[in-house]
Amino acid sequence: MKLRQFRFSAVFFSMSLICFFSSGYALACASCGSGGDEPLVLFPAETFKIYGGVAVTPQLESTGPDGSTLQTAGPNRRVNSTVAAGIALSPRGFFTVAQTVVTNSRTRTNNSDARKSSASKSGAADPSFSGRYTVMMLQLSRPLIPQIQILGGYRPALARSIHESSDANLLDVFGSGFDEVRVGADLWLGMLSVKTGVAMTLTESIAARRSGILLKPGTLVRLTTSLTMLSTVDHFGINLQPVKLAAGVTADRRTQAAADRELVDGSEQSVNGAFISADLAALESDSVKFTVARQGVFGVVKNAVASTTWSLAWARVLR
Amino acid sequence: MGRGFFFLAALFFALANLTAACGASDGPKKTSPQAPSGPDASKIPGAWLTANGSYEVLLEWESGPQTGINNAAKINTTPRSDFATLPLQKITVTPWMTVHGHGSGNVQPIVEPLLFLGSGVYRVSNIFFVMSGPWDLKISLTDGTTSDTVVIPVEVPSA
Numbered sequence: 001m002k003l004r005q006f007r008f009s010a011v012f013f014s015m016s017l018i019c020f021f022s023s024g025y026a027l028a029c030a031s032c033g034s035g036g037d038e039p040l041v042l043f044p045a046e047t048f049k050i051y052g053g054v055a056v057t058p059q060l061e062s063t064g065p066d067g068s069t070l071q072t073a074g075p076n077r078r079v080n081s082t083v084a085a086g087i088a089l090s091p092r093g094f095f096t097v098a099q100t101v102v103t104n105s106r107t108r109t110n111n112s113d114a115r116k117s118s119a120s121k122s123g124a125a126d127p128s129f130s131g132r133y134t135v136m137m138l139q140l141s142r143p144l145i146p147q148i149q150i151l152g153g154y155r156p157a158l159a160r161s162i163h164e165s166s167d168a169n170l171l172d173v174f175g176s177g178f179d180e181v182r183v184g185a186d187l188w189l190g191m192l193s194v195k196t197g198v199a200m201t202l203t204e205s206i207a208a209r210r211s212g213i214l215l216k217p218g219t220l221v222r223l224t225t226s227l228t229m230l231s232t233v234d235h236f237g238i239n240l241q242p243v244k245l246a247a248g249v250t251a252d253r254r255t256q257a258a259a260d261r262e263l264v265d266g267s268e269q270s271v272n273g274a275f276i277s278a279d280l281a282a283l284e285s286d287s288v289k290f291t292v293a294r295q296g297v298f299g300v301v302k303n304a305v306a307s308t309t310w311s312l313a314w315a316r317v318l319r
Numbered sequence: 320m321g322r323g324f325f326f327l328a329a330l331f332f333a334l335a336n337l338t339a340a341c342g343a344s345d346g347p348k349k350t351s352p353q354a355p356s357g358p359d360a361s362k363i364p365g366a367w368l369t370a371n372g373s374y375e376v377l378l379e380w381e382s383g384p385q386t387g388i389n390n391a392a393k394i395n396t397t398p399r400s401d402f403a404t405l406p407l408q409k410i411t412v413t414p415w416m417t418v419h420g421h422g423s424g425n426v427q428p429i430v431e432p433l434l435f436l437g438s439g440v441y442r443v444s445n446i447f448f449v450m451s452g453p454w455d456l457k458i459s460l461t462d463g464t465t466s467d468t469v470v471i472p473v474e475v476p477s478a
Contacts, residue, residue, distance in 0.1 A: 165424030
């Protein structure tokens with residue numbers, strides 16, 4: 001191998017390592033992130049990785065079928081604390097499991113004396129089981145040939161949902177109330193200086209009888225596209241670790257829900273989001289990622305929640 | 320590369336089929352709301368006719384509707400057909416946000432006869448709307464042998 005080829009391979013390997021090292025859980029990110037909603041993805045050379053992350057959403061804004069903001073008595077602040085682990089089943093495929101603890105809070109100002117009061121409850125969310133398989137690998141000699149992954153996931157409805165809530169302010173709602181199955185594909189052009197990716201997932205909820213009604217949420221289609229580049233900071237002669245900067249947009253569309261097998265008019269959901277993130281390889285096998293994601297950044301937010309989430313995540317390769 | 324594109328084509332073919340299947344005729348069908356229901360079908364101005372045409376139901380708010388408080392309303396039921404010959408024995412009221420697919424948790428409205436049993440007038444308290452927007456009040460009426468339902472739309476305004 002020539003020296004130039006070796007350097008190129010080394011750079012590519014480093015980029016890929018950082019790219020696959022960690023990802024945000026609270027947002028979707030094509031290829032290097034959670035286009036499939038899994039909190040972490042594994043690079044082919046990795047066999048076992050762990051993850052921990054905290055995502056804070058200081059304000060939640062529910063919207064109605066016409067896109068108007070709804071006044072709500074529910075939680076107006078949420079903190080998600082997530083742990084996850086991933087194991088490689090082969091050089092092309094891996095499996096991850098993730099569990100989140102949700103803390104719902106509601107702060108309100110007393111009209112009479114303007115004093116603020118707050119209440120919060122914490123509980124386990126629905127666990128998530130995900131997997132990915134690389135159908136087509138990146139090729140050094142063909143930079144325009146994308147990496148293609150197929151992905152799938154399952155999220156059983158184990159946590160308390162709004163249908164079992166006993167709190168008038170819904171602070172004890174931690175799960176969706178429906179088993180969810182997810183499939184998708186993820187394309188990534190990782191050989192270019194500015195890497196780009198696109199991912200599409202379909203999430204199908206399993207119908208369940210809730211409050212005496214056979215309910216079935218619509219099919220969720222999520223499209224994610226992102227741009228990623230490496231930035232090397234060199235100040236005062238000190239070479240710092242390269243930082244991976246990423247930005248992207250998401251589009252979520254959910255078809256009409258059904259109640260007792262009848263479609264519910266006006267129940268479609270749509271929300272567009274955007275995110276930026278900075279990913280730093282902190283130690284030899286660790287990485288830290290900071291992300292800001294905004295749901296409802298453009299377009300109409302319909303029957304969904306507009307919010308800004310700040311998240312900090314850490315991941316470590318154990319093997 | 321050829322193998323990869325084969326997988327890609329197969330994947331998107333499968334996804335397209337899945338999407339099409341979601342809207343196939345085997346799934347839920349869009350129907351109009353309960354056919355005989357609605358204020359236009361009733362003899363009492365502003366009242367709603369139940370699904371089987373047994374009763375006319377008039378809803379009058381005493382407080383609300385508002386978000387985050389326990390609202391109260393008066394429900395006046397009037398028999399409309401021979402179907403409803405027995406006095407009502409039980410009424411249940413369930414707030415339901417149909418477009419979002421949920422109610423208000425386990426906060427249950429309390430239904431009490433307002434005058435005397437059989438008068439058909441009830442007071443419903445503890446009606447809680449967890450958010451503003453389009454809600455439905457699902458009212459079930461039972462006379463001991465049969466039951467009937469009516470769904471009354473309620474627009475809960477933002478403060």
